[in-house]
Amino acid sequence: MEKVQLDKNFFIPMPVTLIGSMYKGKPNFMAAGWVSRVNANPPQIGIGIHQSHATIEGIEENKTFSICFPNKELLVKADYVGIASAKKTDKSHVFDVFYGNIKTAPMIQEAPLCIECNLVHTYKGPTNTFFIGEIQGVHAEKSLLQDGKISPKAMDYLFLTMPDNNYWSLGESVGKAWSIGKQYKA
Numbered sequence: 001m002e003k004v005q006l007d008k009n010f011f012i013p014m015p016v017t018l019i020g021s022m023y024k025g026k027p028n029f030m031a032a033g034w035v036s037r038v039n040a041n042p043p044q045i046g047i048g049i050h051q052s053h054a055t056i057e058g059i060e061e062n063k064t065f066s067i068c069f070p071n072k073e074l075l076v077k078a079d080y081v082g083i084a085s086a087k088k089t090d091k092s093h094v095f096d097v098f099y100g101n102i103k104t105a106p107m108i109q110e111a112p113l114c115i116e117c118n119l120v121h122t123y124k125g126p127t128n129t130f131f132i133g134e135i136q137g138v139h140a141e142k143s144l145l146q147d148g149k150i151s152p153k154a155m156d157y158l159f160l161t162m163p164d165n166n167y168w169s170l171g172e173s174v175g176k177a178w179s180i181g182k183q184y185k186a
């Protein structure tokens, strides 16, 4: 395959998530794609947040946050909370809010899956802060479960690609992980 060099960028497809935190005593949500697994046991997850966002203050103050996964039905609201900042607009009524084990990690009732976290590490980059949280609770819509596991199809996960800035939904499964590789013959 012939290669060309492009401008420096990430090119990693991202999950579309909604980060929940308390901002000035009210629940606040922002859209986020910079989300990653960090440690298997205990389960830790990281989020990269630009230092200009209200969410930074909420997480630093309470040392807690949540990560909810919207489906297609929530796309307009998800994008909206990725445009408006709590610094100028009260977003506390955009979603129905519930709380789990942590009382300062607001989660979204209408989102099919939400994770609540305690902050355990903070990495401050020049423009973005990477917060690592330890998972304290996972709340999934009962109808999404198949044999006790989340069905990705039923979940209706959304993805974000940049720099083209598009939302995508999950396509077809193209192979079984930790399995299809066994077909390889040297």
Ligand SMILES: Cc1cc2nc3c(=O)[nH]c(=O)nc-3n(C[C@H](O)[C@H](O)[C@H](O)COP(=O)(O)O)c2cc1C
Binding pocket: 016, 028, 029, 030, 031, 032, 033, 034, 035, 048, 049, 050, 051, 052, 053, 054, 055, 056, 078, 079, 081, 082, 083, 084, 085, 086, 087, 160
């Ligand atoms: C789809 C999408 C994904 C985004 N991902 C991130 C992200 O991962 N990190 C980030 O800092 N901002 C991200 N943003 C921007 C914030 O969501 C946006 O600036 C938001 O208004 C910040 O809200 P706040 O000031 O209330 O915290 C994203 C926006 C959109 C629309």
